[in-house]
Amino acid sequence: MKTIFTAFLLLFGIGAFAQDPMYSGQRSIPINDSRLHLQPLPINNSTGKIEFHNMVEVPGKSMPEIHAIAREWFLKTFASPNAALETDDIDAGVLKGKGVITKTMFSSTTGLFGDMESANLTVKVDSDDGYYSYTLSDIVFNLASPQATRQYPAEEIITDKHLFKPNGQARSKSRNLKEMVMISVRQLTNSLKSSIKNGEMDNY
Numbered sequence: 001m002k003t004i005f006t007a008f009l010l011l012f013g014i015g016a017f018a019q020d021p022m023y024s025g026q027r028s029i030p031i032n033d034s035r036l037h038l039q040p041l042p043i044n045n046s047t048g049k050i051e052f053h054n055m056v057e058v059p060g061k062s063m064p065e066i067h068a069i070a071r072e073w074f075l076k077t078f079a080s081p082n083a084a085l086e087t088d089d090i091d092a093g094v095l096k097g098k099g100v101i102t103k104t105m106f107s108s109t110t111g112l113f114g115d116m117e118s119a120n121l122t123v124k125v126d127s128d129d130g131y132y133s134y135t136l137s138d139i140v141f142n143l144a145s146p147q148a149t150r151q152y153p154a155e156e157i158i159t160d161k162h163l164f165k166p167n168g169q170a171r172s173k174s175r176n177l178k179e180m181v182m183i184s185v186r187q188l189t190n191s192l193k194s195s196i197k198n199g200e201m202d203n204y
Contacts, residue, residue: 037175055133066127093127117142
């Protein structure tokens with residue numbers, strides 16, 4: 001079954017996210033580049049939602065080993081009380097949970113939060129011998145207001161039709177939040193990759 005799953009990822013995984021440079025072979029814009037907000041978002045063609053997905057090879061690592069490291073990475077990375085590990089199936093190599101990105105998580109994103117308190121997202125890691133795949137999805141912003149904190153799906157704020165004004169200029173709030181997402185996702189996925197590759201937690 002896992003062999004079939006691997007073949008499915010190789011044949012169809014890239015096509016589902018073809019508009020994202022991460023999967024089409026285009027160069028990703030560096031996180032410290034002023035044009036970062038122009039980086040296309042990976043949209044799942046089936047759901048219409050923002051979904052960061054990739055498969056990473058880690059030769060020499062077994063499925064149980066990858067799963068165990070990913071589990072430790074999740075628990076230490078998402079220490080917020082609102083984060084929760086929902087699926088932890090080492091036999092199937094499936095790890096899934098609700099993560100929370102906070103203002104203090106990455107120093108490079110602190111100034112981009114504005115009135116946003118945090119962002120929720122779903123994190124899924126599928127493991128097999130010699131590789132794993134990650135999926136980051138269901139991103140929701142928790143925006144503060146005088147009355148209460150309100151939740152807004154990322155698709156309603158940082159996709160192109162919400163990001164750009166009629167004159168083509170980017171709205172500052174949407175731009176900041178999109179950059180925060182892009183930076184945070186890269187930091188998270190790089191940290192996960194480093195942890196699994198080195199066989200230990202990566203102190204980023």
